[in-house]
Amino acid sequence: MEKCCALILAAGDGKRMKSKHPKVLCQVLFRPMISWVTDACRHAGVQQLCAVLGAGAEEVRSVLPQNCKIALQHERLGTGHAVMCAREFLEEHRGGDVLILCGDAPFISSRLIEQSHHYHCGKGNAVTVISARVADPFGYGRILRAADGSLEAIVEQRDATEEQKNICEINSGAYWFAVDALLESLEKIGCSNSQGEYYLTDAVAAVRLAGKRADAYLAEDADAALGANDRKGLQKLNQVARRRVLDRLMSEGVDIPCEDGILVDERASVGRDTTLLPGTIIRGASVVGEDCVIGPGSLIENSTVGNGCVVDNTEILSSELEDEVKIGPYCRVRPGSRLCRKVKIGNFVEVKNAVLGEGTKSAHLTYIGDADVGANVNFGCGVVVVNYDGWQKHRTTVGDNVFLGCNTNLVAPVKVGDNSYTAAGSTVTKDVPPDSLVIARAPEVVKEGRIKQMREKFGKK
Ligand code: UD1
Ligand code: CA
Secondary structure, three states, X not given: OOOEEEEXXXXXXXXXXXXXXXXXXXXXXXXXXXXXXXXXXXXXXXXXXXXXXXXXXXXXXXXXXXXXXXXXXXXXXXXXXXXXXXXXXXXXXXXOEEEEEEOOOOOXXXXXXXXXHHHHHHHOOOEEEEEEEOOOOOOOOXXXXXXXXXXXXXXXXXXOOHHHHOOOEEEEEEEEEEHHHHHHHHOOOOOOOOOOOXXXXXXXXXXXXXXXXXXXXXXXXXXXXXXXXXXXXXXXXXXXXXXXXXXXXXXXXXXXXXXXXXXXXXXXXXXXXXXXXXXXXXXXXXXXXXXXXXXXXXXXXXXXXXXXXXXXXXXXXOOEEOOOOEEXXXXXXXXXXXXXXXXXXXXXXXXXXXXXXXXXXXXXXXXXXXXXXXXXXXXXXXXXXXOEOOOOEOOEEEOOOOEEOOOOEEEOOEEEOOOOEEOOOOEEOOOEOOOOEEOOOOOOOOOOOHHHHHHHHHOOO
16 A cells, blocks of 8 residues: 555544543444554555544544544534645645545444555546445435446535435445545535535545546445444444454354353454353453353453463453463452463452462462462462552562462562462461471460350350
């Protein structure tokens, strides 16, 4: 895509979304709508980007790719005006083609971008509108074709005649323009229409009037035109996106016996013969291996899960699970953790920024934070790694084959050597050498007969 650039129109305020944030930041499957659009450009190899932003520009900037330029549109005077606001960017790209996209239509695909550009170049068009055929064209601009099939004009819903309203081929809002032809025709468009706006769609007719080729490329996938104006529309987009991901996963051999509450990020991958159970959410570019059972009720975010793992009613954030790890129910694996092969944790265990070596087990009620734990360690019930002293977090090291008795506190920074034991209830503050038993608790005192004496003195209670 040499000599190609893209301009993303995103100055809409999204009043109807009733959001405090710009509309293009509304999320579809956990990703701002505008990020779907910029990612599609990147995948299609369109590198030079510019976004037209309005109110909340700073907030939008934070999700845009580093190299994306920004043009500000202070007053929202229509799509044509929005493009005019990016004149400087367009001037820099004279001689090439510009792809114009809407920041609130997330389903534009890299494939469609490539195919339509191929068509645009092949036909020698000055403008190629990406159109779609939809069952309900209400609200969209209609494509008016001349007798020879070429594109004559686009007429907006509000400006269309009754007859034109029956046309089901609509303007998706995405276009390829020869930059020079676009700049030239922008000079010619006015705002004498029902909305008093500068319509970008009028530039299409202007191109034709100037004797240049205007054409429409019909997208196979009509979803490319889908946008959202309000929360209901946004939910529709989420449904479409979710459906697509689930269908893809199943076609790749993932087992989804019941899809209730299952949401998988478009960028995530799941291996064959893995079962996803209801209430499973997989976010970010997470990778889940084969033969796993994930769910019910689990969240996996920006994480890697190996083959043959079980994740039951558990949250896993920015962490790595090697093969055959079993977690849950009711665990939380917080960022920076790595659970090596055959680790088992269950029943209210929390792990944070810690490495658990191969075969290590922690079956119940344990907190393991900022720790490097060896292989085959057994955490008794109620073990706590005391990683925070009120000022700083410290690391704890536990060697291989260590047995930590119930209710052990490991007060960081501290080291427990290989093959050592801690007695139940110990609060360990000093390093324990290998092969040792540490008992760090108050000595037990038994007062024989004491209760009998008290009963005799105070009577039966
Ligand atoms: C536009 C098209 C219509 C097409 C539809 C597809 C025009 C005149 N009409 O209509 O033919 O079928 O998109 O969804 O172009 N924007 C700005 N600044 C503005 C106005 C809009 O940045 O002043 C941005 C919006 O944020 C949005 C995009 O342009 O991302 C489209 O604007 P919108 O108001 O949704 O256009 P429609 O009326 O839906
Ligand atoms: Ca729209």
